[in-house]
Amino acid sequence: MTWARMVPAIDRERLINDLNAISRIGLGEHGAVTRLAFSIKELRARQLLIHWMRQAGLKIHIDRIGNIFGRLNGANPKAPAVVAGSHLDTVIQGGKFDGAVGVIGALEAVRTIREKKVPLRSPVEVVCFVGEESSRFGFSTLGSSLVAGEVKIEDLANAVDAQGTKLEDILASMGIYRDNLASLKRDHSTVRAYLELHIEQGPILEAKNKKIGVVTSIAAPTRFKVVFTGQADHSGTTPMEMRKDALVAAAHLIEYVEEICREFSRMEKGRVVGTVGALKIEPGVINAIPGRTELSVDIRSITAEAKERVAHLVKEKAREIARQRDITVDVLPIREELPVALDDRLVLLLKRSCEEKGIPYEVMPSGAGHDAMQMANITRAAMIFVPSKRGISHSPLEWTDPEDICLGTELLLNTIVRVANEEV
Ligand code: GLV
Ligand code: MN
Ligand code: MN
Numbered sequence: 001m002t003w004a005r006m007v008p009a010i011d012r013e014r015l016i017n018d019l020n021a022i023s024r025i026g027l028g029e030h031g032a033v034t035r036l037a038f039s040i041k042e043l044r045a046r047q048l049l050i051h052w053m054r055q056a057g058l059k060i061h062i063d064r065i066g067n068i069f070g071r072l073n074g075a076n077p078k079a080p081a082v083v084a085g086s087h088l089d090t091v092i093q094g095g096k097f098d099g100a101v102g103v104i105g106a107l108e109a110v111r112t113i114r115e116k117k118v119p120l121r122s123p124v125e126v127v128c129f130v131g132e133e134s135s136r137f138g139f140s141t142l143g144s145s146l147v148a149g150e151v152k153i154e155d156l157a158n159a160v161d162a163q164g165t166k167l168e169d170i171l172a173s174m175g176i177y178r179d180n181l182a183s184l185k186r187d188h189s190t191v192r193a194y195l196e197l198h199i200e201q202g203p204i205l206e207a208k209n210k211k212i213g214v215v216t217s218i219a220a221p222t223r224f225k226v227v228f229t230g231q232a233d234h235s236g237t238t239p240m241e242m243r244k245d246a247l248v249a250a251a252h253l254i255e256y257v258e259e260i261c262r263e264f265s266r267m268e269k270g271r272v273v274g275t276v277g278a279l280k281i282e283p284g285v286i287n288a289i290p291g292r293t294e295l296s297v298d299i300r301s302i303t304a305e306a307k308e309r310v311a312h313l314v315k316e317k318a319r320e321i322a323r324q325r326d327i328t329v330d331v332l333p334i335r336e337e338l339p340v341a342l343d344d345r346l347v348l349l350l351k352r353s354c355e356e357k358g359i360p361y362e363v364m365p366s367g368a369g370h371d372a373m374q375m376a377n378i379t380r381a382a383m384i385f386v387p388s389k390r391g392i393s394h395s396p397l398e399w400t401d402p403e404d405i406c407l408g409t410e411l412l413l414n415t416i417v418r419v420a421n422e423e424v
Helices: 012-023 040-055 100-115 142-147 167-173 178-184 204-208 246-265 304-325 344-357 371-375 402-420
Strands: 059-062 068-072 081-087 124-129 191-199 212-218 221-229 272-282 292-301 328-336 361-366 381-386
Touching: 012 040, 012 100, 012 402, 040 059, 040 068, 040 100, 040 124, 068 100, 081 100, 081 371, 081 402, 100 124, 100 191, 100 402, 124 142, 142 178, 142 371, 191 371, 191 402, 204 212, 204 361, 212 344, 212 371, 212 402, 221 246, 221 304, 246 272, 246 292, 246 304, 272 304, 292 304, 304 328, 344 361, 344 381, 344 402, 361 381, 371 381, 381 402
Parallel strands: 081 124, 081 191, 191 381, 212 361
Antiparallel strands: 059 068, 068 124, 212 381, 221 292, 221 328, 272 292
């Protein structure tokens, strides 16, 4: 069975209109979108999705954390479901495509299946996962991690937002505690596959003039905080040689993260990227020597060994800097995840589908994290990328051509139909 015979056209105008409607929630200056996890804006986006799912005739299930599943049954309602989606939360001042394309694309695919009466054997579910972005708590893919049974108690210890709110308290307010973290885990026998459409968030597809990325693996992050504690003191009276400046220590470590990751980027095996994306300075005033700094470190690679090596070197360097400056250092783990391989047979199906349709595609790894890396723990998972203009993401400048979003959605639809009809 080929793509052309199986797949009716999606409603391109509805897809782009709905994406635009979602992006107006949390829209700020210069087109920046902010819908942090569990914020009112994220909730409103999820409410709009529920409304559309109802209109589309989907059976809705919302779990305790707020993950939304909209289900369309096939001929065999007891068969495991093909689940497709992504997330609607964003970073601070992000773009309108990261996450939303995968949720609204999956919704459009399922609407098309229902309206055009495309025969399905297995059920299909559209999913919106809560809190995929780590921007609020330093903890990524929260909703999908709970569904995959991948949240560990120790992961929560240092998950605190900028206002001091603990992720653990938010979870408790929803009835999720240390001893029932596993209760949201989905029985793997109820899921046939997980499919996620997403913007590439990098420059490869545009540079190679390809329309689709077929993702083979996802580089999962290792994250930790480094806290330097020196001595806050008067900036006018304290002689230079008597200072214990925690910010200068932090500056040396930030530079080292860049240096060591550049070194590893040049290696043939095990490209590693590393970022210090957040820094707290105390007391943080112009006339006091910084007494305490807290750095958030994010290290990623497709190769677990290379990532572990770099994380180890960065921690060692932090201790060395502290020793040299006679200050103290603490390393607080946030989360350590392993790179994930996506399903070979689904990769093959995606490649074949692109070839049938004459779509130029690239087989590639993902440098960004995604809900698919959690879902891959309980089912076969696959991802479809569409090009990002100039490779920019997590920025208001994020842009993907509507034509490419439509093409990606059509490929998603084609894949959902094929997997739900048990071709693979
Ligand atoms: C998700 O967007 C990530 O930080 O990789
Ligand atoms: Mn995303
Ligand atoms: Mn993101």
